[in-house]
Amino acid sequence: MRKSLFVILVLALLIPLSIAAAQPPAPLTELGPGEGQVDIVAWPGYIESGETDPAYDWVTSFEEETGCMVNVKTAATSDEMVALMNEGLFDLVTASGDASLRLVYGGRVQPINTDLIPSWGTVDERLQNAPWHTVDTDGDGVAEHYGTPYQWGPNVLMYNTDTFPEAPESWNVVFEEQMLPDGESNVGRVQAYDGPIYIADAAQYLMFHNPELGITNPYALDRDQFNAALDLLRQQRLLVGRYWHDAGIQVDDFINEGVVASSSWPFQVNLLQADSQPISSTIPQEGATGWADTTMMHINAPHPNCAYLWMEHSLSPQVQGDLAAWFGSVPAVPAACTGNELLTDTGCATNGFDNFDLIRFWQTPTTSCGDERGDVCVPYYEWVTSFVAVIGGR
Amino acid sequence: MTETGITLRAAPPASLWRSVLRFFYRHPNATLIALLALPLLWMVVIYFSSILQMVLVSFYTTDSLSGRIIPKFTLATYQQLLQPANLDIILRSVAMAAAVTIAAAIVGFPISYYIARYARGRTKVLFFLGVMMPLWSSYLVRVYAWKLILSNEGILNWVLAQLGLTGVLDAVLSIPSIGGASLSTSYIGMFVVFLYIWLPYMILPTQAALERVPKSYLEASADMGARPGMTFRKVILPLAFPGVVAGSIFTFSLTLGDYIIPGIIGNSAFFIGSAVYTFYGTAGTFPLAAAFTVVPMAIMGVYLLIARKLGAFDAL
Secondary structure, eight states: OOHHHHHHHHHHHHHHOOOOOOOOOOOHHHHHOSSSEEEEEEOOTOOOBBBSTTTOSHHHHHHHHHHOOEEEEEESSSHHHHHHHOOOSSSSSEOOOHHHHHHHTTTTTHHHHHHGGGGGGOHHHHHOOOOEEEOOOOOOOSSOOSSSEEEEEEEEEEEETTTTTOOOSHHHHSOOOOOOSSSOOOOOSEEEEEGGGGHHHHEEEEHHHHGGOOOOTTTOOOHHHHHHHHHHHHHHHBBBOHHHHHHHHHHHHHHSSSOOOOEHHHHHHHHHHHOOOHHHHHHHTOOOOEEEEEEEEEOSSOOHHHHHHHHHHHHHHHHHHHHHHHHEESSSSSGGGGSSSTTTHHHHHHTTTGGGGEEOOOOOOOOOOSEEEEOOBOHHHHHHHHHHHHHTTO | OOHHHHHHHHOOOOOOOHHHHHHHHHHHHHHHHHHHHHHHHHHIIIHHHHHHHHHTTTOEEEOOTOEEEEOSSSSHHHHHHHHHHHHHHHHHHHHHHHHHHHHHHHHHHHHHHHHHHTHHHHHHHHHHHHHHHHSSSSSHHHHHHHHHHSTTSHHHHHHHHTTTTTHHHHHHSSSSTOOOOSSGGSHHHHHHHHHHHHHHHHHHHHHHHTTTOOHHHHHHHTTTOOHHHHHHIIIIIIHHHHHHHHHHHHHHHHHHOOOOOOHHSSHHHHHHHHHHIIIIIIIIOOOHHHHHHHHHHHHHHHHHHHHTTTTTTTTO
């Protein structure tokens, strides 16, 4: 019996555990023929092939032109995207700013050669050298580009217009206990985003209302600032019935659960308005956090040529405009804002094109504060465990 | 097979197939190995090796920025598991699993008793279908349906309002720590949904155990002057108890590991299942997720030992 147990143990341990790390290849200098497919990790709704709605299709034409079949794996959170890229096997990922630097420093993505992407020059100048994808990793003084900007947008304050005849001016409706304009308390009637990065929303609120904390960047919080943000979130915990991470559940909660205000994405606002619900959204005086996504390429991308072809395709005004209309986001290519049937010429303004400066984009918190404070900031790892504790009522 | 049958087939040529058959006939141990090899390999590779690797990974830790696993033996992950916030998650899950199990036993026993001892013919079929049918429909659909039933503007609140019982509901929901803004965002609502979802797993083994109690025992008990209550306490309950314990293994372990219901009903507080889902599936911190998975394995190990003492496996 003991012998057979030993055999079983040995057999079990022989099964290989990890894949050996490979040397990073240098960026391509010229494009070869497509490899026939490209595998992409993307946010839900980001890469549509007309299956949900035939009018929204920016995959089929690409497949016909290039012969690269597109396979999409959707991921619901930034953390999930990082996990999928750590597994390998994918070519591209539509990484938000709170994932992109983790991928860069983790050695999971490769710098791209912008010369191979003819449309690079059409990208919004505000995004071309954005710090969440432009990093000087080899230390030669010239920053490398880790991918092409895809879309961006704000985390808006979504509210019920029956409860708020006027748009709320401050995020305090979701942070401080108070009477709402309809004469009832906000306890149990507001929601917040169910993700560690939401700590930045609290920090941004404190940045405006508690200047003595000296917060300059809601993603670079030293210990005192971080604790103040957690205290605010603990106070918010008493108001929030349920945190949202699934867009569908949040939509249902606004319809059936009596939720009247929450941080949200334009995506849910569009869904609820399409359903004729009394819903609108605003960016309050404190500003808003937001996401800016970048199409990044895996260090060992199995189909690099198709990946480059997709990055070029993803910057075409048609794709950018259609996607912005579908997702409620803002195109990374300003040319997409005019002449797109689905987005219409007012679409960019509606989705927040002019609010770029009001938005503090998601980025990965690291121990390095990125300013004269040095390495005293709280890293993302602690954001995760602290947020789990706050949601658990601690 | 008869003697004649064999002699009649003696003619075919000595093929490879025949020599293979002969080999296995002469070496009964080889037969055993050949039959068991595939299932054993499956067992070892798919079950044991994955569990072992999971336990192994729980002794690793992750790099805090890039989230990549550092494959070096350390107890840091288990230290992390013992932080108050994570202990909360474990306690919360165990408390919910215990509450659901006890409630399922209390609700399930009378139903099982009725099915086993009184229901006959069509009624029995009807009861069986009633218990089993929900198991054939999608789990997700049933949970989402409950979200609608329990929601603030859902049918249950409407019915209570019609009956003038809104005050009672508010009083229940104002109970500290298990209450909430509405049934669908409170632990009470989550408890109701868990109870609904796992109840069939309690009823079926309990009912099977009750069926096995011989009628003659009950008659003998009555003949010796025991009242029905005493017969129930002294004869039926002890004989059916292993069935209840067997059912409780299902309700307890299923509640302990579930991650879907806490994601849809309740106040977003983490349970073991949702913590594993978050740390593994979305945060990519495999070591912590693995350590969290070891917890219910340990709890269930103890639970099964106790269940064995209580005779839950005697009928196996």
